[in-house]
Amino acid sequence: IVAALGDRPVVLIGMMGAGKSTVGRRLALRLGLPFLDADTEIESAAAMTIPEIFETHGEPHFRDGEARVISRLLDGGTKVLATGGGAFMREETRDRIREKAISMWLEAEADVILRRVKRRADRPLLKTPDPAGTIARLIAERYPLYREADITIASRDVPHEKIVDECVAALH
Ligand code: S3P
Numbered sequence: 001i002v003a004a005l006g007d008r009p010v011v012l013i014g015m016m017g018a019g020k021s022t023v024g025r026r027l028a029l030r031l032g033l034p035f036l037d038a039d040t041e042i043e044s045a046a047a048m049t050i051p052e053i054f055e056t057h058g059e060p061h062f063r064d065g066e067a068r069v070i071s072r073l074l075d076g077g078t079k080v081l082a083t084g085g086g087a088f089m090r091e092e093t094r095d096r097i098r099e100k101a102i103s104m105w106l107e108a109e110a111d112v113i114l115r116r117v118k119r120r121a122d123r124p125l126l127k128t129p130d131p132a133g134t135i136a137r138l139i140a141e142r143y144p145l146y147r148e149a150d151i152t153i154a155s156r157d158v159p160h161e162k163i164v165d166e167c168v169a170a171l172h
Pocket of ligand 1: 014015016017020039050083084086087123124125
């Protein structure tokens with residue numbers, strides 16, 4: 001598989017809580033590739049957490065930084081790269097991912113996402129009185145674009161290794 005990828009990265013896209021980081025890390029281990037998480041890279045570049053970036057500079061500033069970081073990470077050899085849920089919404093980033101990588105959408109249902117993100121307070125977009133409504137709105141906006149990914153994997157409540165098996169099979 002790795003040879004067939006050439007120097008193209010595998011880029012995981014999908015909503016918060018879809019399992020991009022967890023599945024991505026395990027997929028990279030299986031493939032013997034480095035794993036990088038765009039959100040983590042943005043945090044180290046900014047020396048701030050994502051909620052701090054949103055609070056201090058606002059979402060548009062975060063999005064600009066995100067686009068730059070992802071564009072840099074798409075170069076420099078094959079790897080598994082997890083991206084934040086909003087990254088694929090920017091046309092320029094989407095085009096670059098399409099051009100340079102294999103995109104893999106971890107598709108998750110709204111109730112699964114809501115259950116998973118409730119356990120964590122680090123999603124600034126969900127600091128709203130109605131997180132379920134926000135998730136429904138984001139799904140409506142984003143899924144038509146996520147659907148353009150090269151590969152779609154259903155992220156269900158099964159052991160992560162099973163999802164990783166499906167990712168590996170889809171790359172063959
Ligand atoms: C966002 C998702 C987050 C992070 C930021 C915005 C989004 O990443 O980039 O909070 O727009 O969906 P995860 O998808 O890794 O949670």
